[in-house]
Amino acid sequence: MSPEIPSDHSEAQAGNLSEIRIQVRYSETDAMKFVYYANYLIYFEVARTSALAELGHPYWEMEKRNVLIPVLESHCEYLKPGRYGDSLTIRTRRWRKGSARIRFEYRVLRNGEVLAIGHTEHAFMHPEGRAIRPPKEIIGLFPPWEK
Amino acid sequence: MSPEIPSDHSEAQAGNLSEIRIQVRYSETDAMKFVYYANYLIYFEVARTSALAELGHPYWEMEKRNVLIPVLESHCEYLKPGRYGDSLTIRTRRWRKGSARIRFEYRVLRNGEVLAIGHTEHAFMHPEGRAIRPPKEIIGLFPPWEK
Amino acid sequence: MSPEIPSDHSEAQAGNLSEIRIQVRYSETDAMKFVYYANYLIYFEVARTSALAELGHPYWEMEKRNVLIPVLESHCEYLKPGRYGDSLTIRTRRWRKGSARIRFEYRVLRNGEVLAIGHTEHAFMHPEGRAIRPPKEIIGLFPPWEK
Amino acid sequence: MSPEIPSDHSEAQAGNLSEIRIQVRYSETDAMKFVYYANYLIYFEVARTSALAELGHPYWEMEKRNVLIPVLESHCEYLKPGRYGDSLTIRTRRWRKGSARIRFEYRVLRNGEVLAIGHTEHAFMHPEGRAIRPPKEIIGLFPPWEK
Numbered sequence: 001m002s003p004e005i006p007s008d009h010s011e012a013q014a015g016n017l018s019e020i021r022i023q024v025r026y027s028e029t030d031a032m033k034f035v036y037y038a039n040y041l042i043y044f045e046v047a048r049t050s051a052l053a054e055l056g057h058p059y060w061e062m063e064k065r066n067v068l069i070p071v072l073e074s075h076c077e078y079l080k081p082g083r084y085g086d087s088l089t090i091r092t093r094r095w096r097k098g099s100a101r102i103r104f105e106y107r108v109l110r111n112g113e114v115l116a117i118g119h120t121e122h123a124f125m126h127p128e129g130r131a132i133r134p135p136k137e138i139i140g141l142f143p144p145w146e147k
Numbered sequence: 148m149s150p151e152i153p154s155d156h157s158e159a160q161a162g163n164l165s166e167i168r169i170q171v172r173y174s175e176t177d178a179m180k181f182v183y184y185a186n187y188l189i190y191f192e193v194a195r196t197s198a199l200a201e202l203g204h205p206y207w208e209m210e211k212r213n214v215l216i217p218v219l220e221s222h223c224e225y226l227k228p229g230r231y232g233d234s235l236t237i238r239t240r241r242w243r244k245g246s247a248r249i250r251f252e253y254r255v256l257r258n259g260e261v262l263a264i265g266h267t268e269h270a271f272m273h274p275e276g277r278a279i280r281p282p283k284e285i286i287g288l289f290p291p292w293e294k
Numbered sequence: 295m296s297p298e299i300p301s302d303h304s305e306a307q308a309g310n311l312s313e314i315r316i317q318v319r320y321s322e323t324d325a326m327k328f329v330y331y332a333n334y335l336i337y338f339e340v341a342r343t344s345a346l347a348e349l350g351h352p353y354w355e356m357e358k359r360n361v362l363i364p365v366l367e368s369h370c371e372y373l374k375p376g377r378y379g380d381s382l383t384i385r386t387r388r389w390r391k392g393s394a395r396i397r398f399e400y401r402v403l404r405n406g407e408v409l410a411i412g413h414t415e416h417a418f419m420h421p422e423g424r425a426i427r428p429p430k431e432i433i434g435l436f437p438p439w440e441k
Numbered sequence: 442m443s444p445e446i447p448s449d450h451s452e453a454q455a456g457n458l459s460e461i462r463i464q465v466r467y468s469e470t471d472a473m474k475f476v477y478y479a480n481y482l483i484y485f486e487v488a489r490t491s492a493l494a495e496l497g498h499p500y501w502e503m504e505k506r507n508v509l510i511p512v513l514e515s516h517c518e519y520l521k522p523g524r525y526g527d528s529l530t531i532r533t534r535r536w537r538k539g540s541a542r543i544r545f546e547y548r549v550l551r552n553g554e555v556l557a558i559g560h561t562e563h564a565f566m567h568p569e570g571r572a573i574r575p576p577k578e579i580i581g582l583f584p585p586w587e588k
Contacts, residue, residue: 025336025343026177026178026183027183029178030177032511032568036173037515038479038483038486041479042479045320045479049320058379059320060379063378063472068473070519070522071519072518072519073516073518073519074479074516074517074519075515076514077513077514078511078514078515081511083354085352172486173486173500174486179362184414185332185333185336186332188332189466189468192466193466196466196467207524207525207526210525215326217372218372219371219372220369221369222367222368223369225364225366225367225368231501231504232490274326321471321477321479323471324467324468324470325467325472325474325524327472330467377472378472
């Protein structure tokens, strides 16, 4: 359906897939009775936090070691609306672009139906604000990006 | 109407009243088409930020001088719902309780009609987490609380 | 520790306790590195949603049957700050006040330590805005409030 | 600096520019002390709401006439972080893509420095969920998109 995330069962992608479940909160809905569009970016954050934790590098540990990954770019396409109480699945893939930039690709599903597709890209930064080289044990977990 | 905030035109309270206007954002509504209840606490934050700035002590300046005022307590009564696009007025009064605790009282109005009434109470804290004595020039701006 | 919520193991309260776990999202933190104070009201919403679902009356089902429970009052005391990545437990008790008002009491814990204590009170409303009598099968699940 | 929004003083674009000011709220910051990335999408919403209102078609009026404009796509590039208390300017341009899709382009500035650049695209929808033809008096206000 989208060129952005390859078929989930691709042999080539084995291991590069994290999955979480999120139940839509009332606070996340809007007067249209839909999930407000900015909240998908929050779901993306929860999904990449979970992906990093699964890989043994929870973001709160990275922060303690002075490795921050601020967002450089976000993108989301909204195909169908989410609603209060929905149990959503977020599937996340991760990629490396060059030596110092990472990319997460997300797919939000409800009962197998795709509601939204998006991505974020991130740099590596010291808490004082300067760019840093990503730690090898982290960048090593991100395969090179295949567009 | 409420015992919490004395009549706005009381001679005794002259000077202890700040007022701001906020237009309800779509992001702040929920599936009931009302302003989601937690967002009134955000309006309260905007109102006390404005009150402090008017008094010559913007909170972002206080933070740079290592004076934080974390919230100890919040309370809100919801009388009528706010809706998308509403132009709300927030009236704020400030009080001192003892030597190290301050209290803000808020009234949210739409065209003179009260939608919500609330308060917050705050301590004074150093960024490292320990309680501090409030700076005199700040605590001096808070009259003793009259319940 | 608090008079608001009786000891969890009280015989008298058997059955009147719901418990959920929430992991703090980055979006929920603020520049103090604490969970922003309004977000506890969102945790309370998630907790009462879960309590109602456990009792067989998910709020999204109630809404479909034209039974809304808007918030009349919220209150929260902040004892210790929550932080990014914290795994929080929210314990919820429910009460009936008179024939048409319900009350939820919440306790937010991290590793057994209480971070926040609060409550919300709610009315019963038709989607068109008029007060309604609570359905018997719902109000029957709320024991009379013992202050 | 960006190909997305032409120079503000271009003769050709006269009239296709709305501008608002937003002060960063504490609730909008995160533990990195930056404006949390999803909140730029909220600023975009405030900016397009204001643009529509300036043109004589406030979105809350459109909703009453059963014209909704759900978001199909959002995109944001984050160049420099916003911080608590910052006074941001959001500049918005509007475009029509084909006969039934509109596009808003946004630029977030602080003292003339660009912090973020983004866009959103929207369809026209009836509250019951079906696509509708945009009202002429609205679509007529959106010039054809020049990439």
